Amino acid sequence: xxxxxxxxxxxxxxxxxxxxxxxxxxxxxxxxxxxxxxxxxxxxxxxxxxxxxxxxxxxxxxxxxxxxxxxxxxxxxxxxxxxxxxxxxxxxxxxxxxxxxxxxxxxxxxxxxxxxxxxxxxxxxxxxxxxxxxxxxxxxxxxxxxxxxxxxxxxxxxxxxxxxxxxxxxxxxxxxxxxxxxxxxxxx
Amino acid sequence: xxxxxxxxxxxxxxxxxxxxxxxxxxxxxxxxxxxxxxxxxxxxxxxxxxxxxxxxxxxxxxxxxxxxxxxxxxxxxxxxxxxxxxxxxxxxxxxxxxxxxxxxxxxxxxxxxxxxxxxxxxxxxxxxxxxxxxxxxxxxxxxxxxxxxxxxxxxxxxxxxxxxxxxxxxxxxxxxxxxxxxxxxxxx
DNA sequence: ATACGCTGTTTAATTTAATTGTCAAGCGAG
DNA sequence: CTCGCTTGACAATTAAATTAAACAGCGTAT
Numbered sequence: 001x002x003x004x005x006x007x008x009x010x011x012x013x014x015x016x017x018x019x020x021x022x023x024x025x026x027x028x029x030x031x032x033x034x035x036x037x038x039x040x041x042x043x044x045x046x047x048x049x050x051x052x053x054x055x056x057x058x059x060x061x062x063x064x065x066x067x068x069x070x071x072x073x074x075x076x077x078x079x080x081x082x083x084x085x086x087x088x089x090x091x092x093x094x095x096x097x098x099x100x101x102x103x104x105x106x107x108x109x110x111x112x113x114x115x116x117x118x119x120x121x122x123x124x125x126x127x128x129x130x131x132x133x134x135x136x137x138x139x140x141x142x143x144x145x146x147x148x149x150x151x152x153x154x155x156x157x158x159x160x161x162x163x164x165x166x167x168x169x170x171x172x173x174x175x176x177x178x179x180x181x182x183x184x185x186x187x188x
Numbered sequence: 189x190x191x192x193x194x195x196x197x198x199x200x201x202x203x204x205x206x207x208x209x210x211x212x213x214x215x216x217x218x219x220x221x222x223x224x225x226x227x228x229x230x231x232x233x234x235x236x237x238x239x240x241x242x243x244x245x246x247x248x249x250x251x252x253x254x255x256x257x258x259x260x261x262x263x264x265x266x267x268x269x270x271x272x273x274x275x276x277x278x279x280x281x282x283x284x285x286x287x288x289x290x291x292x293x294x295x296x297x298x299x300x301x302x303x304x305x306x307x308x309x310x311x312x313x314x315x316x317x318x319x320x321x322x323x324x325x326x327x328x329x330x331x332x333x334x335x336x337x338x339x340x341x342x343x344x345x346x347x348x349x350x351x352x353x354x355x356x357x358x359x360x361x362x363x364x365x366x367x368x369x370x371x372x373x374x375x376x
Numbered sequence: 377a378t379a380c381g382c383t384g385t386t387t388a389a390t391t392t393a394a395t396t397g398t399c400a401a402g403c404g405a406g
Numbered sequence: 407c408t409c410g411c412t413t414g415a416c417a418a419t420t421a422a423a424t425t426a427a428a429c430a431g432c433g434t435a436t
Contacts, residue, residue, distance in 0.1 A: 001236060003232060017382080017383065017384085018383080018384065018385095019382090019383085019384090027424080027425090028424070028425055028426075029383095029384075029385095030384095030385080030386080030387095030424075030425070030426075030427090031423080031424055031425075032384095033384060033385055033386085034385090034386090034423085034424085035423095036384090037385085040422075040423055040424080041231040041232050041233035041234075041422090041423080042231060042232060042423080042424090043229040043230060043231050043232070043392085043393075043423075043424095044189075044191060044229050044230060044231070044232055044235055045189075045229035046229070046423085046424080047232055048189060057250070058246075058250035059247055059250040059251040061250075062245070062246035062247040062249075062250060063247040063251070097201075111322040111323065111324060111346065111348070111369075111370050113324050113344070113346070134299040134370070135299065136299060136301050136368050138326055138368070156301070158299065158301075160299070180324050180326070180368035181299075182299050182322070182370030182372075184370075184372040205412075205413060205414085206413075206414065206415095207412085207413080207414090215394075215395090216394070216395055216396075217413090217414075217415095218394075218395065218396075218397095218414095218415080218416080219393080219394050219395075220414095221414060221415055221416085222393080222394080222415090222416095223393095224414090225415085228392075228393055228394080229392090229393080230393075230394090231393075231394095231422085231423075234393085234394080
């Protein structure tokens with residue numbers, strides 16, 4: 001985890017001095033010096049200020065830092081990363097679970113293992129980017145709305161549509177619903 | 189930047205208490221309490237310790253934190269089209285079934301519902317076109333070979349690799365194996 | 377050479393994060 | 407209910423990050 005050298009590399013790449021970056025980020029040059037020498041571990045607030053001033057996102061900063069493209073092809077179930085917005089029931093179990101295969105940032109394919117508790121509802125979403133979305137129901141039932149079309153799908157059934165169309169997923173049954181879905185491209 | 193709520197959501201999803209996570213990360217429960225309430229901005233060192241103990245990567249943590257944006261659309265199970273080469277066992281049931289969602293020829297996304305009978309084997313394939321391939325195992329077990337790496341995946345596990353790499357699927361178990369997979373682009 | 381403007385580093389003072397110990401609330405078993 | 411155990415939150419202390427200011431190095435122009 002050499003965030004110091006990475007920060008320095010990015011800063012120099014943009015032709016910024018420590019003082020210049022410090023001013024933009026609302027910090028001091030001394031702080032940047034210490035961080036770049038790994039003599040201190042900045043708070044995420046400080047680091048975010050610095051990256052915003054460069055600018056580069058935290059995700060990209062760490063992505064290229066950690067992701068030294070180790071050829072990883074296989075994933076155990078617990079290596080999936082949960083990307084669902086954090087809705088929790090009173091019981092503490094998640095209403096909606098979207099578990100992503102890999103980090104899918106480097107790849108052009110995003111595959112998800114989805115679980116919808118009874119009553120779970122994504123609400124109408126409006127996605128603006130060009131992409132396609134498809135999936136197959138494994139277990140339970142789900143009501144899917146795309147534009148003005150509504151359909152209830154059971155195990156073995158699937159869907160396929162353009163992501164920019166308004167769409168909505170609702171589990172209207174009494175059983176948990178499980179879906180495997182894919183998305184392309186996962187660009188933002 | 190609500191890292192507090194995101195950390196809490198992930199922690200609860202894994203069923204961890206503040207103290208439990210604190211022990212694993214080498215921090216204290218009080219610290220986690222403050223972080224989750226956004227009453228303090230943790231150092232990246234602290235945050236990394238926490239995420240390592242969960243585990244989830246910093247990149248994924250910030251990736252899903254920063255981009256929460258988020259005709260025929262529906263297909264019944266029998267509307268899937270079988271695209272596997274027709275191999276039939278003595279019993280008359282197919283050894284290998286690759287059922288494609290939609291015709292997927294017009295789309296840039298190909299999703300398959302795959303079933304491998306015990307002993308089924310795709311043999312080593314060499315695909316030349318640039319594409320990505322990913323999937324999740326629903327039932328049974330499958331041995332997958334990519335380049336020189338071999339892995340046996342069970343229910344919930346998944347794979348993700350570039351299609352031009354030589355790869356092979358073999359059901360080495362006694363049970364039928366079921367997989368949902370995705371491919372992009374589906375050029376033939 | 378002296379002075380200037382810039383670079384990045386270092387030290388002591390300050391601010392902030394993390395720890396420690398304590399507290400009340402919730403839950404299940406006896 | 408009471409006991410024991412766990413959970414998350416809080417106040418005071420300790421540890422660490424951040425600041426402000428001084429430092430040394432390097433070119434360049436005065």
